[in-house]
Amino acid sequence: MAVEPAHASRSRATQASLRISLLMFMADPQWLIPSMxxxxxxxxxxxxxxxxxxxxxLTYAILGAGMMxxxxxxxxxxxxxxxxxxxFGTLEPTIQSPSPYVYVVLGRVLxxxxxxxxxxxxxxxxxxxAAGSPPAVPDPVGFVVLFVFVMFTLxxxxxxxxxxxxxxxxxxxxxxxxxxxxxxxxGCMFPVVLLPFWTNPIALIFPPTWALDALxxxxxxxxxxxxxxxxxxxAGAVGTTLVYILIAGTIFRRVERHxxxxxxxxxx
Amino acid sequence: MAGLRPxxxxxxxxxxxxxxxxxxxxxxxxxxFGEVTRTEALRGVDLSVETGSxxxxxxxxxxxxxxxxxxxSTLLLPTSGTALVLGHDVAKETAWLRPRIxxxxxxxxxxxxxxxxxENLRYFADLYGIPTLEREERIRAVLERVGLTESADxxxxxxxxxxxxxxxxxxxxxxxxxxxxxxxxxxxxxxxxARETRKLVRSLISDGVTILLTxxxxxxxxxxxxxxxxxxxxxxxxxxxxxxxxxxxxxxRTLEAEAYGFEDREVETLRRLPGVSKLVxxxxxxxxxxxxxxRTLETTTDDVQAALPGHSELxxxxxxxxxxxxxxxxxxxxxx
Numbered sequence: 001m002a003v004e005p006a007h008a009s010r011s012r013a014t015q016a017s018l019r020i021s022l023l024m025f026m027a028d029p030q031w032l033i034p035s036m037x038x039x040x041x042x043x044x045x046x047x048x049x050x051x052x053x054x055x056x057x058l059t060y061a062i063l064g065a066g067m068m069x070x071x072x073x074x075x076x077x078x079x080x081x082x083x084x085x086x087x088f089g090t091l092e093p094t095i096q097s098p099s100p101y102v103y104v105v106l107g108r109v110l111x112x113x114x115x116x117x118x119x120x121x122x123x124x125x126x127x128x129x130a131a132g133s134p135p136a137v138p139d140p141v142g143f144v145v146l147f148v149f150v151m152f153t154l155x156x157x158x159x160x161x162x163x164x165x166x167x168x169x170x171x172x173x174x175x176x177x178x179x180x181x182x183x184x185x186x187g188c189m190f191p192v193v194l195l196p197f198w199t200n201p202i203a204l205i206f207p208p209t210w211a212l213d214a215l216x217x218x219x220x221x222x223x224x225x226x227x228x229x230x231x232x233x234x235a236g237a238v239g240t241t242l243v244y245i246l247i248a249g250t251i252f253r254r255v256e257r258h259x260x261x262x263x264x265x266x267x268x
Numbered sequence: 269m270a271g272l273r274p275x276x277x278x279x280x281x282x283x284x285x286x287x288x289x290x291x292x293x294x295x296x297x298x299x300x301f302g303e304v305t306r307t308e309a310l311r312g313v314d315l316s317v318e319t320g321s322x323x324x325x326x327x328x329x330x331x332x333x334x335x336x337x338x339x340x341s342t343l344l345l346p347t348s349g350t351a352l353v354l355g356h357d358v359a360k361e362t363a364w365l366r367p368r369i370x371x372x373x374x375x376x377x378x379x380x381x382x383x384x385x386x387e388n389l390r391y392f393a394d395l396y397g398i399p400t401l402e403r404e405e406r407i408r409a410v411l412e413r414v415g416l417t418e419s420a421d422x423x424x425x426x427x428x429x430x431x432x433x434x435x436x437x438x439x440x441x442x443x444x445x446x447x448x449x450x451x452x453x454x455x456x457x458x459x460x461x462a463r464e465t466r467k468l469v470r471s472l473i474s475d476g477v478t479i480l481l482t483x484x485x486x487x488x489x490x491x492x493x494x495x496x497x498x499x500x501x502x503x504x505x506x507x508x509x510x511x512x513x514x515x516x517x518x519x520x521r522t523l524e525a526e527a528y529g530f531e532d533r534e535v536e537t538l539r540r541l542p543g544v545s546k547l548v549x550x551x552x553x554x555x556x557x558x559x560x561x562x563r564t565l566e567t568t569t570d571d572v573q574a575a576l577p578g579h580s581e582l583x584x585x586x587x588x589x590x591x592x593x594x595x596x597x598x599x600x601x602x603x604x
Contacts, residue, residue, distance in 0.1 A: 027423070098363065
């Protein structure tokens with residue numbers, strides 16, 4: 001009898017992907033250095049920008065700069081990770097392996113969440129050092145938990161970007177055009193309610209908008225935001241994130257089928 | 269040793285079977301509304317490869333070899349037709365097939381160059397679900413087999429082209445596939461690396477795995493493949509053993525006569541010599557070469573010299589019809 005092949009495990013595929021992402025990141029100064037320098041710059045700029053703007057300006061500065069740093073790292077990085085696979089020519093052998101590709105993407109996204117949090121931590125330290133004291137956060141544990149959750153909402157958008165990268169090498173175009181529009185539109189630096197009203201429904205399509213609003217409700221007493229309160233924000237964030245993950249899971253298989261039909265996996 | 273996993277000899281299913289495979293690529297010139305160009309890479313390929321054999325696929329650049337390999341290895345869908353590997357449809361049963369097939373595309377790309385060979389192999393071992401307890405031993409064994417043990421922990425970007433090729437092969441065999449696709453495994457390698465790679469491929473054959481090898485190096489196909497097919501412009505123009513293909517193009521023996529031009533009547537005289545099945549005239553600068561394929565032993569170099577009197581610079585030689593002759597004859601016929 002022929003020996004049966006080993007069974008590919010989804011969790012091992014995700015772990016392997018996370019590990020290779022970490023190793024590639026550590027090996028490449030192109031990523032390592034900016035990911036440490038950019039949060040320092042963002043932190044100092046946000047500190048100066050919000051200085052004196054009310055009693056909770058430190059929290060505003062940390063959230064603004066932290067999100068700005070993590071935005072690129074988590075969302076942009078998740079899409080670009082697949083772009084890199086195209087560039088390296090590793091997309092073909094990875095897709096040809098028995099592990100469903102979406103679990104490999106998940107590993108890439110998780111790594112970007114971790115590195116995004118690292119950037120957030122640097123921002124926190126920079127702002128605290130600049131201010132000489134930590135910000136007054138009413139619920140520090142809830143703040144950290146929600147902060148991590150915001151990362152996952154960003155990652156859920158990142159997975160969809162990743163699917164676009166599998167679909168076509170021209171996805172960089174979408175990301176480059178959309179990066180700052182998404183960044184401002186989802187309220188990373190400033191609350192979305194400060195933007196023209198017509199932008200609000202568009203912003204609410206994105207999970208991070210809800211999660212960030214919830215984070216501000218939690219950490220800034222008296223914050224008004226969209227006006228419907230903390231828990232509706234949480235429900236909206238969870239709901240939209242689940243929808244994004246559901247869409248990603250559904251379209252990944254179709255995207256893979258489409259690229260096999262189109263034959264553009266080796267293009268970069 | 270990191271042995272491959274041969275199929276059970278009990279099975280009668282061909283390892284690879286294609287029926288009327290076609291593949292059309294569409295590309296658009298310009299942005300959005302540009303003109304769409306259609307390229308027919310494969311035009312009805314029928315192929316059958318027995319289990320446990322090594323089969324060569326010869327063809328010039330752009331013949332469709334890589335396209336066919338990508339279809340068979342589940343990386344590309346055919347436009348029409350059916351392709352079965354181990355009796356399973358490559359377009360519909362990818363989940364069943366992928367752990368059982370290996371693909372070596374080769375080249376400079378396809379590896380994580382900033383990490384070591386060992387880390388590259390760990391990554392793919394995990395994607396193939398190789399048991400964690402076996403993983404390191406399996407990696408050690410394949411690295412030893414391809415001769416990369418010493419440099420296993422060096423970054424791949426420091427590797428030579430030949431070493432990268434070996435790593436591609438190591439990755440291709442790490443999960444012990446039943447069918448292995450090797451797409452031009454020695455292209456761009458220096459002679460020493462190419463020889464080492466061929467030696468490695470020969471060792472894989474002895475494991476009993478089915479191998480489909482594409483190449484455009486004739487000597488490589490002749491050395492490695494008992495049976496082969498010639499692919500030209502997306503169609504298989506011939507399929508046989510090397511001896512069978514020689515017969516197909518007019519015989520085992522080739523006689524060449526070279527001089528500063530021949531008259532038409534001399535060419536006709538040679539054409540009528542016993543056993544001459546084919547005669548081709550080619551110009552090389554001021555000189556002309558007449559190449560004759562012979563099915564029998566009757567005509568010799570002396571007969572040719574006797575038929576071409578008065579040429580002071582005449583050179584006549586006999587050689588065995590090479591696979592390159594066969595290939596050029598068939599590809600040129602197809603082009604014509």
